[in-house]
Amino acid sequence: MIKNIIFDFGDIFINLDKQGTYKAMASLGVTKISDEMIKVYHNYEKGLLNTEKFIEFFYKKFEIPKNDLINAWNAVLLDFPVTRLDFLKELSSSEKYRLFLLSNTNDLHIKWIKNSLGEVFYNEFKNSFEQFYLSHEINFRKPDSEIYEFVLNENNLIAEETFFVDDLKENTDAANELGIHVWNLIPGKDDVTELFIKNKIN
The missing domain is CATH 3.40.50.1000 (HAD superfamily/HAD-like)
Known part of the structure; x- marks a missing residue:
């Protein structure tokens, strides 16, 4: 029972657009997802990395404005x-x-x-x-x-x-x-x- x-x-x-973040990142010039990026994402999802450090990682790696990174990250979320x-x-x-x-x-x-x-x-x-x-x-x-x-x-x-x-x-x-x-x-x-x-x- x-x-x-x-x-x-x-x-x-x-609802999610599971490809939303990938598409948004691609429009910002990031087309390849590395093992390092996946590890950072998993650590962020586990709360082992705070938001500031998470965004800083991608900002330093790709020199993309932080607001654009945040918008791309949230592009997966719908209604x-x-x-x-x-x-x-x-x-x-x-x-x-x-x-x-x-x-x-x-x-x-x-x-x-x-x-x-x-x-x-x-x-x-x-x-x-x-x-x-x-x-x-x-x-x-x-x-x-x-x-x-x-x-x-x-x-x-x-x-x-x-x-x-x-x-x-x-x-x-x-x-x-x-x-x-x-x-x-x-x-x-x-x-x-x-x-x-x-x-x-x-």
């Missing part, structure tokens, strides 16, 4: 359909499940999201969850097994009683290896509002 549901954020609730918030609020108010958010995200993205959605919308979203875990605040990132173990242990959750929704297969596969039930939601094909239609959750 499922008692707990863990949701990802990007392309589950807020948040209100139907998904309504679905979440209804699910939360039913008190049938313990709800958690678990997102690989970072300080710049969250600031953009708060500003874009507005304080009321953002707080209604955040307050629908028992815990709101962002990778840069807990120093873990998906698909590392430690992040799932952290959520399970911190909240005394049993893996077999827990359901996880994410748009990336590598993330759902990692959670499933720990015994967590999963749904690899495909953006454009699936919608989180179809959670109970497309999955057997009792």
